[in-house]
Amino acid sequence: MKNPAITILSIVTLAGLVGCDEAIRLIPCTDDIKTSVLLSLEDELGAVIEGAAVSVTDGVITEDCQELSAGQYNCGEELAGELTISMVAYGFEPEELDVSVEEDECHVIPQEIAHTMEYVSCTADVVPSVMVSVSDEDGAAIADAQVSYAPLSEDIEAESIDCWGFDDAFYCGEELPGVFNITAEAAGFQAGNAEITVEMDELGCHVITESVDFILAAE
Numbered sequence: 001m002k003n004p005a006i007t008i009l010s011i012v013t014l015a016g017l018v019g020c021d022e023a024i025r026l027i028p029c030t031d032d033i034k035t036s037v038l039l040s041l042e043d044e045l046g047a048v049i050e051g052a053a054v055s056v057t058d059g060v061i062t063e064d065c066q067e068l069s070a071g072q073y074n075c076g077e078e079l080a081g082e083l084t085i086s087m088v089a090y091g092f093e094p095e096e097l098d099v100s101v102e103e104d105e106c107h108v109i110p111q112e113i114a115h116t117m118e119y120v121s122c123t124a125d126v127v128p129s130v131m132v133s134v135s136d137e138d139g140a141a142i143a144d145a146q147v148s149y150a151p152l153s154e155d156i157e158a159e160s161i162d163c164w165g166f167d168d169a170f171y172c173g174e175e176l177p178g179v180f181n182i183t184a185e186a187a188g189f190q191a192g193n194a195e196i197t198v199e200m201d202e203l204g205c206h207v208i209t210e211s212v213d214f215i216l217a218a219e
Contacts, residue, residue: 029106036076036101037085039065040114043092048072049117052089058082076101080108091204092117122205129173129198129207132163134184134214141168142216145186148172152179152195173198175207182212189216 037056041049048071055064056075065075065085075085080103088094095117102109134145147163147170160183163172172182177198184192192214198207 032107033077034107035074035110036079036083036108037065037074037099038110038112039073039075039085040112041071041073041087041089042114042116044116044119049089049092052087052092052117054085054087056083056085059084076108078103078108087115087117089117090202091120093120120203120205122203125206126174127206128171128209129176130163130171130180130182130196130210130212132170132172132182132184132212132214133168134170134186134192134216136189137215137217142186142189143168145170145184145189145214145216147182147184149180149182151176152181173207177207184214184216186216188219190219192216 065073085097134142148160149172150160163170
């Protein structure tokens, strides 16, 4: 039978030989990769924000954050220190968040953060969806032309709507995104048609005005 006193003495002797720090290092670390920051994004009403572009950096390394579930973003793999998280989401103000992440002998200590993003402050400007010019084959503007547009969507009946003219230009729709069929007509000229796609800007405030230039041939 082994002598317990000898076993205890052996452990104490080993610790004395290798030092306390070395003895602690004998504890094995796992192979798990810890996430530095577990980030939850929501709006001012508490609804989750999906599909945001989120990244994290320590000033040297920059990594994209992965959205593993709706509104939940995992940022950084074993990235410790003073981190900056950048967030961009449609309809919200771009933001940055500073986070301090510590680490132990094996892994980072994950930080769980819930952050509320602010809606973008849009201007009161009203932006036309499409700007149209109509000219003849010599480049002269056709002032008495008639221009109209029709939405091309399964959910909207494609009825033609007149565009309004101002300073030799015609403007179609106000803050309307989507796909439209633009038609230009004038007496003594062949009609012109064009299909145009109008998108919203990256902040979700206004449409990005598209331009269409018609050159009508004489009949």
